[in-house]
Amino acid sequence: MTTGGHGTDGVERRGLMFVLSSPSGAGKTTLSRMLIDRMPGLKMSVSATTRAMRPGEVNGKDYTFVDKATFDAMVKADELLEWATVFDNSYGTPRGPVDAALSAGQDVLFDIDWQGTQQLKQKARADVVSVFILPPSAADLEKRLHSRAQDSDEVIRKRMSRASDEMSHWAEYDYIVINHAVDEAFAEVQSILKAERLKRERRIGLVGFVRSLQGQLQG
Ligand SMILES: Nc1nc2c(ncn2[C@@H]2O[C@H](COP(=O)(O)OP(=O)(O)O)[C@@H](O)[C@H]2O)c(=O)[nH]1
Numbered sequence: 088m089t090t091g092g093h094g095t096d097g098v099e100r101r102g103l104m105f106v107l108s109s110p111s112g113a114g115k116t117t118l119s120r121m122l123i124d125r126m127p128g129l130k131m132s133v134s135a136t137t138r139a140m141r142p143g144e145v146n147g148k149d150y151t152f153v154d155k156a157t158f159d160a161m162v163k164a165d166e167l168l169e170w171a172t173v174f175d176n177s178y179g180t181p182r183g184p185v186d187a188a189l190s191a192g193q194d195v196l197f198d199i200d201w202q203g204t205q206q207l208k209q210k211a212r213a214d215v216v217s218v219f220i221l222p223p224s225a226a227d228l229e230k231r232l233h234s235r236a237q238d239s240d241e242v243i244r245k246r247m248s249r250a251s252d253e254m255s256h257w258a259e260y261d262y263i264v265i266n267h268a269v270d271e272a273f274a275e276v277q278s279i280l281k282a283e284r285l286k287r288e289r290r291i292g293l294v295g296f297v298r299s300l301q302g303q304l305q306g
């Protein structure tokens with residue numbers, strides 16, 4: 088699915104799909120924004136959703152907000168790389184921008200749930216790196232959902248009662264980060280991305296690079 092781009096050291100490599108999942112409120116939106124701001128070569132996948140826009144959200148940036156009929160038409164036309172129903176709403180990843188970014192040699196960041204992560208893994212296991220974010224405690228999770236001040240008490244109750252179900256999928260992920268202090272959690276997530284970018288298997292330019300080094304040594 089992916090074609091090569093160039094790493095910071097100039098060696099061609101396959102693009103990767105970097106997935107963050109967590110129970111709602113554990114901090115994946117915060118960490119995603121920090122990654123996009125601070126990691127060159129990483130592009131956010133903007134999902135389509137039928138859920139209502141929250142105050143402060145921007146259509147086309149945080150999500151593409153669509154009605155159910157539009158979402159169903161996207162599914163039917165096979166325009167979504169993966170999709171799932173979460174909290175009674177539909178969420179899905181438009182395929183076009185992901186393919187375009189990977190073809191242009193960029194990595195793609197996904198804020199999607201465990202169902203979407205499983206679907207991506209089925210399609211491109213070698214190119215998917217998945218990270219599950221855990222809150223330090225249930226009390227912290229609830230505090231964060233309230234501090235975000237964007238959902239009604241009823242919606243927050245629903246999200247808290249779903250948190251345990253969400254968390255039960257932690258063992259399906261490659262890495263687990265506990266989001267105590269946000270700067271530390273960010274440093275950990277950033278380290279994962281940096282290391283995964285150096286993985287030998289995705290650095291398809293290494294054969295040529297080493298050959299050229301050997302040529303220089305012999306010459
Ligand atoms: N499978 C899938 N899940 C998504 C997608 N976009 C968002 N989600 C997940 O849907 C859940 C609810 O997202 P949202 O309503 O924004 O609330 P949040 O949990 O506070 O970020 C989160 O677990 C997201 O990771 C998508 O395109 N596909």
Ligand SMILES: Nc1ncnc2c1ncn2[C@@H]1O[C@H](COP(=O)(O)OP(=O)(O)O)[C@@H](O)[C@H]1O
Pocket residue numbers: 109110111112113114115116117118231232234235236266267268269270272
């Ligand atoms: N390490 C942290 N410590 C305290 N508050 C945090 C931390 N990480 C995120 N938050 C806050 O918690 C709330 C939920 O975070 P958010 O990133 O929206 O979570 P998610 O996308 O997983 O639902 C936000 O108000 C955010 O500013």
